[in-house]
Amino acid sequence: MANNTHGALLILGGGSNMLFTEDFEGLVLRNEIKGIEVVNEDPNTIYVKAGAGEVWHAFVLHCIAQNWGGLENLSLIPGSVGASPMQNIGAYGVEIKDVFHELSAYHLESGEIHTFNKEQCQFGYRESVFKRALKNQYIITDVTFALSKQPVLKTSYGAIQQELEAKGIDQPTIKEISEAVIAIRQSKLPDPNVLGNAGSFFKNPVVSNVIFSALQERYPEIPNYPAPANQVKLAAGWLIEKAGLKGFRKGSCGVHEKQALVLVNYGGSKGREILDLSSFIIDTIQQQFGVTLEREVNIIPSHENIL
Ligand code: EPU
Numbered sequence: 223m224a225n226n227t228h229g230a231l232l233i234l235g236g237g238s239n240m241l242f243t244e245d246f247e248g249l250v251l252r253n254e255i256k257g258i259e260v261v262n263e264d265p266n267t268i269y270v271k272a273g274a275g276e277v278w279h280a281f282v283l284h285c286i287a288q289n290w291g292g293l294e295n296l297s298l299i300p301g302s303v304g305a306s307p308m309q310n311i312g313a314y315g316v317e318i319k320d321v322f323h324e325l326s327a328y329h330l331e332s333g334e335i336h337t338f339n340k341e342q343c344q345f346g347y348r349e350s351v352f353k354r355a356l357k358n359q360y361i362i363t364d365v366t367f368a369l370s371k372q373p374v375l376k377t378s379y380g381a382i383q384q385e386l387e388a389k390g391i392d393q394p395t396i397k398e399i400s401e402a403v404i405a406i407r408q409s410k411l412p413d414p415n416v417l418g419n420a421g422s423f424f425k426n427p428v429v430s431n432v433i434f435s436a437l438q439e440r441y442p443e444i445p446n447y448p449a450p451a452n453q454v455k456l457a458a459g460w461l462i463e464k465a466g467l468k469g470f471r472k473g474s475c476g477v478h479e480k481q482a483l484v485l486v487n488y489g490g491s492k493g494r495e496i497l498d499l500s501s502f503i504i505d506t507i508q509q510q511f512g513v514t515l516e517r518e519v520n521i522i523p524s525h526e527n528i529l
Contacts, residue, residue: 231330232522233361235274235305239420240520243493253304255363258284263371269323271366274304278311286400291373292321294400295382298407300414300421304362308352309518310345314403315379319345323368327352327360335363347455348425348518375399381406410481418487419478423500424458424515437511458507458515459483465506472499497521 230248234240237252255273258281262269268290272281278301282293295316296306305311306318307325324339344351352360373396377383385402386394394402412419426447429437434454438444441464445457462468462482469479475491476499478484485496504515 231358235302235308236277236300238300238414239305239309239518240522241420241493241496242522243497244523246522251361253302253361253363255304257364261366266371268369268371269366270369271364272303273364274302274362276303278303278306282400285367285369286397289373289396290369290371291375291396292316292367292369294373294396295376295379295403297400297403303365307343307345307350307362307365309348310343310350312348314382314406315376317345317347319343321367321369323366325362325365327362329360331359336360347428347449411484412478412480412486418489418491419484420519422458422483422518423485424462424483424503425518426455426458427461427513427515428453428455429513430454433512437513456513457483461507461511461513461515462503465503465510467503467506472502475499477503 232246232248232250234250234252252275254275256275257271257273258276259271260268261271270285270290278296279298281303282297285293286297293316295314296311296318299306299311299313301311307322311318319340322340322343322345324337325343326335326337328334329336338351342351344354352362375394375396377386377394377399382399382402385405386392386398389398389402391398411421414420428449431452431454434446434456437456438446445460447455447457449455459482462477467477468482470477471488473491473495474488475496476486476488478486485499487496500517507513507515
C-alpha cells in the first residue's frame with residue numbers, strides 16, 4: 223500500500239507542483255505513459271484520450287492544432303496530463319472539470335484498472351477525490367477530454383480581453399486565445415526552467431460572507447469572487463501584496479516580484495527554507511487579515527500538521 227511517508231511509493235507526473243523538504247526514502251515512479259487518440263465523436267464533441275505521461279502544454283497545443291476547443295485557456299500550465307485532474311487545474315476562467323470526460327487509474331491494492339467519470343472524481347477548487355478520500359491509492363494512466371468541434375470561447379477573464387484588444391483581435395480563434403494566455407502567463411509567472419517555482423504556492427482562500435464584509439469595510443478595493451455555499455473567494459496574491467510581502471526575500475528564496483502568490487528559489491535554497499518562508503507568510507496573513515492561507519503545493523514528505 224503506498225503512502226507519502228518513508229519507505230513508501232511516490233508517483234510523479236512532471237513534478238512541477240511539489241516541494242521536497244528532505245530526501246524521499248522510497249520508490250519514485252515517474253509516469254511516462256504516452257499516446258493521444260480520438261476514442262469517440264459526435265457532431266459537436268470529440269473525445270480525446272491522452273496518456274497520463276503526456277506533457278500538458280504539448281497536449282494542449284496538439285488539440286489547438288486540430289481546432290478542438292476547450293483547453294486553450296489552460297495553455298502553458300507546467301506538468302503532465304495525469305496530474306491535471308488530481309488538482310483540477312484551472313486558469314483564466316476554465317478548470318479541467320469543464321472539459322473532463324473520464325479517466326482510467328490503476329488501483330495499487332487490487333492491481334485493477336478502474337474508470338472514473340466526472341462525478342466520481344469529485345472535482346472542487348484545486349481538489350479531487352485523488353487528493354482526499356482516495357489519496358495515494360491510484361495511479362492515473364490516461365485521461366479523456368470532451369472537446370468542442372465548434373469551440374465556445376471563454377474570454378471573460380479581464381486580462382485575456384485586454385491582450386486581444388491590444389492586438390486588435392475581436393473575433394479570436396482558439397489559437398489566438400492560447401497565444402493571449404501564454405503572453406499573460408509569461409508576463410507574470412516565472413518560467414520554472416529558469417527560476418525555480420511551483421506556480422501558485424497557496425490556494426485562494428474561501429471565507430464566509432460575514433468575514434468578507436468585515437474585510438471589505440477595511441479594504442473596499444479587495445478582489446473577491448463568488449464561491450459555492452454563499453461564500454466568497456479572495457485573492458491570496460492580493461493579500462500577500464497588501465501585507466507588503468511582494469518581492470520579499472529571505473536568503474535565496476522569496477516572493478515573486480510580479481505575482482505574490484508564487485514563491486521562487488533564486489538558487490540554493492533548500493526545500494525546508496521555502497517551507498519556512500511559506501509558514502511566515504501564512505502567519506503574517508493570519509495576523510493582518512484573520513484569513514488562513516492553505517498551501518496548494520504538495521509538500522514531500524507530507525506533513526499534515528505543518529505550521
Ligand atoms: N493580485 C495582486 N497582487 C499579486 C497577485 C495578484 O493584487 O501579486 C490580484 C490581481 O490583481 C487580481 C487577483 O489578485 O485582482 C487575482 O490575481 P490573478 O488573476 O493573477 O490570479 P491568482 O488568483 O493570483 C489564480 C490561479 C493561477 C491562475 C490564475 C489565472 C490559484 C491558486 N491560482 O491565480 O493558477 O493561473 O488564477 O486564472 O487559484 C497555479 O495554480 O499554479 C496557477 C498559477
